[in-house]
Amino acid sequence: MKIENRLKELREQHKYTQDDVAGFLNISRQSVSKWELGKGYPDIDNLRRLSDLYKISLDQLITGEEKYHTQVASDSTDSNESDHKTVGDFLWRHWWILFPILGVISTWLYY
Known part of the structure; x- marks a missing residue:
């Protein structure tokens, strides 16, 4: 058609x-x-x-016809948080959290 x-x-x-x-x-x-x-x-x-x-x-x-019947998962943070089970996956997704942690550690080591 x-x-x-x-x-x-x-x-x-x-x-x-x-x-x-x-x-x-x-x-x-x-x-x-x-x-x-x-x-x-x-x-x-x-x-x-x-x-x-x-x-x-x-x-x-x-x-006019559906060729692919697989549903793609959405990229919302609520539904995908449980999918990240390893520390590496967590760090890959939340890499920015390392900066405050390293800042606290360096301040603690300095004093």
Whole structure:
């Protein structure tokens, strides 16, 4: 399926008007119309926003099918803190903490 048909199909499935999509993307309605007519294509930022709007992956947005079913873990500090089990992993992630520790040790050794 061509991307212009896919964009129109998704917009209609979600019962959005071209004005609704344009408002979400902060662009003109004419841009959305051009995309759906195949006279232009959205840039990568707008493709990403469209995938957010329609709650689908970029792959699904562009091709209409999901090719990869693996989920990528997010890089938030809360979910990954338990993953770092060795001292080396901790130091790699929090290398900056060595500076105050070394400062305290050098002050202690100096006196």
